[in-house]
Amino acid sequence: MRKAHVKVLPLGAIVFVLVLLGGVFPSMAQAVGLTINFVGSGTGRVEANSPGTDTLNIFSSNTLDYDQNSSVTLTATPTGIGPSQSIFSSWAGCEQASGDQCTLVMDAAKAVTVTFNLVPVTPVPPVPPVQRTLTVTKAGAGSGTVTSVPGGISCGNDCTEGYANGTSVTLTAVAAAGSSFAGWSGGGCAGTGTCPVTMTAAQAVTATFTTVQRTLTVTKAGAGSGTVTSVPGGISCGNDCT
Numbered sequence: 001m002r003k004a005h006v007k008v009l010p011l012g013a014i015v016f017v018l019v020l021l022g023g024v025f026p027s028m029a030q031a032v033g034l035t036i037n038f039v040g041s042g043t044g045r046v047e048a049n050s051p052g053t054d055t056l057n058i059f060s061s062n063t064l065d066y067d068q069n070s071s072v073t074l075t076a077t078p079t080g081i082g083p084s085q086s087i088f089s090s091w092a093g094c095e096q097a098s099g100d101q102c103t104l105v106m107d108a109a110k111a112v113t114v115t116f117n118l119v120p121v122t123p124v125p126p127v128p129p130v131q132r133t134l135t136v137t138k139a140g141a142g143s144g145t146v147t148s149v150p151g152g153i154s155c156g157n158d159c160t161e162g163y164a165n166g167t168s169v170t171l172t173a174v175a176a177a178g179s180s181f182a183g184w185s186g187g188g189c190a191g192t193g194t195c196p197v198t199m200t201a202a203q204a205v206t207a208t209f210t211t212v213q214r215t216l217t218v219t220k221a222g223a224g225s226g227t228v229t230s231v232p233g234g235i236s237c238g239n240d241c242t
Contacts, residue, residue, distance in 0.1 A: 031066065031067060032065070032066060032067075032068050032108055032110075033063045033064070033065055033110075034048075034064045034065075034109070034112070035061075035109075036058055036062055036111075036113075036114065038060055038061050038116065039113055039114070039115050041117050041118045042080065042085075042116035042117045042119075043086050043116055044076055044077055044078040044079050044086055044114070044116035045076075045077050045079060046074050046077075047074070048072060049073045049074075049075070050071060050073070051071065053070075068107065068108075069105060069106060071104075072105075073103050074094075075100055075102075076088045076102070076116070079116075083121060085119045086118055086119065087119050088115075090114075093112035129165060131162040131163065131165070132167070132199040132203070133161070133162050134148070134161055134162075134203050134204075134205070135159065135202075135205070136159045136204075137159065138206075138209060139206050139209075140209045141209075142175060142178070142181075142182075143178075143179050143209055144175040144176050144207070145174050146172070146174075148170065149169070149170045149172075150163075152169075164199070165199060167198075167199045169197045171187075171189070171197065171205060172194050173195075179210065181209055182208040184207060185205070185206045185208070186206050187203040195207075215242065218235055
């Protein structure tokens with residue numbers, strides 16, 4: 001009987017033989033970390049995609065583990081509405097960045113930074129109120145002043161003023177010495193009291209002042225005769241002595 005001779009091969013040779021024969025060793029890929037940093041005044045999310053893995057949505061700074069040498073695509077999307085609405089600003093640390101996307105190969109641990117900022121808010125200037133013009137005219141032989149509440153009219157000299165639409169204005173007339181206030185016209189006013197005007201449109205008001213009448217009576221006395229006249233006219237006493 002012939003004896004079988006068994007030759008023990010070195011481990012390296014066995015591996016080489018198995019590879020040649022199509023043997024497959026399980027992959028033992030090492031995990032590497034991808035740190036995603038969120039900065040800026042705004043908010044947003046990052047969608048992380050890598051072939052063969054689930055899509056992840058990240059809303060704040062975080063570290064994700066990937067197989068070494070895997071390809072990763074990150075997509076930035078701003079969030080928020082109204083005064084909290086944000087915009088995507090930039091990527092940093094990417095191998096390639098195009099718009100809101102960042103791509104890189106995880107051949108080592110890496111870190112990227114995404115920046116979201118609040119949408120700049122342009123303040124809206126207040127709309128100035130519609131102005132309505134109040135004009136006061138003085139008429140008559142007398143004199144006096146007209147004032148207003150709220151202020152603006154001091155007529156005297158300042159007889160025109162603009163007021164916000166809908167403002168209630170009260171006018172008061174005061175006669176000067178030797179004059180009397182005869183009354184209002186225009187703006188819905190009448191009589192000699194105060195004049196309330198609502199400024200829903202331009203308004204024109206007239207205040208009439210008259211002079212105070214004083215009676216001059218001339219009496220002739222004595223045994224003689226003659227006439228008395230006046231300048232300005234009015235007395236011709238002879239006959240018209242009052």
